[in-house]
Amino acid sequence: MPWKNQGGGPWGSGPKGPWGTGPQSAGPRPPDLEDLLRRGQDRLQQWLPGGHFSGMGIALVLVAALAIWFATGIFRVQSEELGVVMRFGKYDRDAQPGLRYHLPYPIETVLLPKALRVNTISIGMTLIDDPARRGRTMRDVPEESLMLTGDENIVDVDFTVLWRIKPGGAGAYLFNIQNPEGTVKAVAESAMREVIGRSQIQPILTGARNVTEQNVQELMQKTLDSYNAGIQITQVQMQKVDPPAQVIDAFRDVQAARADLERKQNEAQTYANRIVPEARGRAAQIQQAAEGYKEQAVAEAKGQSARFLKVYEEYKKAPDVTRERIYLETMEKVLGGSDKLVYDGGQGGQNIVPYLPLSELTTRRPPAAPATAGQQQGATR
Numbered sequence: 001m002p003w004k005n006q007g008g009g010p011w012g013s014g015p016k017g018p019w020g021t022g023p024q025s026a027g028p029r030p031p032d033l034e035d036l037l038r039r040g041q042d043r044l045q046q047w048l049p050g051g052h053f054s055g056m057g058i059a060l061v062l063v064a065a066l067a068i069w070f071a072t073g074i075f076r077v078q079s080e081e082l083g084v085v086m087r088f089g090k091y092d093r094d095a096q097p098g099l100r101y102h103l104p105y106p107i108e109t110v111l112l113p114k115a116l117r118v119n120t121i122s123i124g125m126t127l128i129d130d131p132a133r134r135g136r137t138m139r140d141v142p143e144e145s146l147m148l149t150g151d152e153n154i155v156d157v158d159f160t161v162l163w164r165i166k167p168g169g170a171g172a173y174l175f176n177i178q179n180p181e182g183t184v185k186a187v188a189e190s191a192m193r194e195v196i197g198r199s200q201i202q203p204i205l206t207g208a209r210n211v212t213e214q215n216v217q218e219l220m221q222k223t224l225d226s227y228n229a230g231i232q233i234t235q236v237q238m239q240k241v242d243p244p245a246q247v248i249d250a251f252r253d254v255q256a257a258r259a260d261l262e263r264k265q266n267e268a269q270t271y272a273n274r275i276v277p278e279a280r281g282r283a284a285q286i287q288q289a290a291e292g293y294k295e296q297a298v299a300e301a302k303g304q305s306a307r308f309l310k311v312y313e314e315y316k317k318a319p320d321v322t323r324e325r326i327y328l329e330t331m332e333k334v335l336g337g338s339d340k341l342v343y344d345g346g347q348g349g350q351n352i353v354p355y356l357p358l359s360e361l362t363t364r365r366p367p368a369a370p371a372t373a374g375q376q377q378g379a380t381r
């Protein structure tokens with residue numbers, strides 16, 4: 001006896017099956033397929049000329065079917081999309097944004113990847129729903145962000161990768177990789193770990209972010225090109241680079257000490273830049289003064305020697321006269337500035353002729369009083 005006719009089967013009493021209650025006589029009956037086909041045939045005959053399938057009617061139906069079939073090849077490519085037309089499943093051509101056409105299925109089909117959109121992938125962090133804030137919040141992913149540096153330190157790196165489909169690479173993007181986002185994320189994490197593993201921790205934490213980002217971008221692009229993935233990496237942005245939370249306070253103390261060291265070095269360099277030019281200027285000034293004194297002394301010595309030679313030439317011609325002239329010139333220089341002369345009254349003093357210093361008397365004479373008006377008139381008479 002079949003299970004549907006058993007009154008007390010394993011699924012209870014009544015006409016039930018293994019998936020629930022069986023059909024009920026009181027419910028609506030399903031539509032009859034033959035009835036639907038008959039009704040469609042009758043309606044189609046009403047639209048045909050003569051009310052039956054004639055040669056003209058069949059031709060019109062075929063023409064209408066062909067028109068509809070060809071119309072299925074019209075498609076639109078949006079502004080951020082790129083149409084990839086395939087003929088019998090093989091890549092044939094690209095279709096730019098706008099209204100386009102391809103041969104109907106199954107001859108040609110079209111795929112519409114977001115080729116002009118820049119995509120973003122975050123590594124080391126993810127967005128999760130936060131009911132308390134009624135939105136989404138960022139959560140750290142340590143298994144992606146913790147990396148080992150070249151000097152055997154651990155650093156926590158969160159970064160973002162911006163990528164898009166390479167121009168002319170839509171076919172490779174669609175057919176050469178199965179999961180583009182997963183591939184880009186895996187390549188990004190691998191490239192960052194390799195670059196961090198070749199670097200020291202201190203430059204990574206301070207001023208080597210731009211170099212690290214550039215190296216990661218180049219390594220990612222090289223790897224994806226080797227896959228022929230048709231993906232272009234536009235930018236790599238390091239969002240957070242910190243030591244692990246357990247030792248971050250100690251690293252901050254080290255960074256503060258390094259900052260103080262750099263500040264002291266800058267202050268010392270500033271002082272050196274100020275003192276050294278001043279010392280060099282004073283040295284140059286003293287050197288120039290010494291050079292001037294040297295030139296002056298040499299010139300005076302040359303003048304004295306030339307004068308001595310000239311006097312010596314004259315002395316050889318007339319020794320007595322020259323000797324007397326030299327003596328008189330010397331005494332003039334020695335006694336010219338003296339106001340009093342003291343002599344012992346010997347025989348040499350008898351030849352001294354007293355003279356009246358008229359020049360001194362003239363200079364010491366008091367000025368005359370101005371003449372009165374009567375004196376002026378008398379002088380006129």
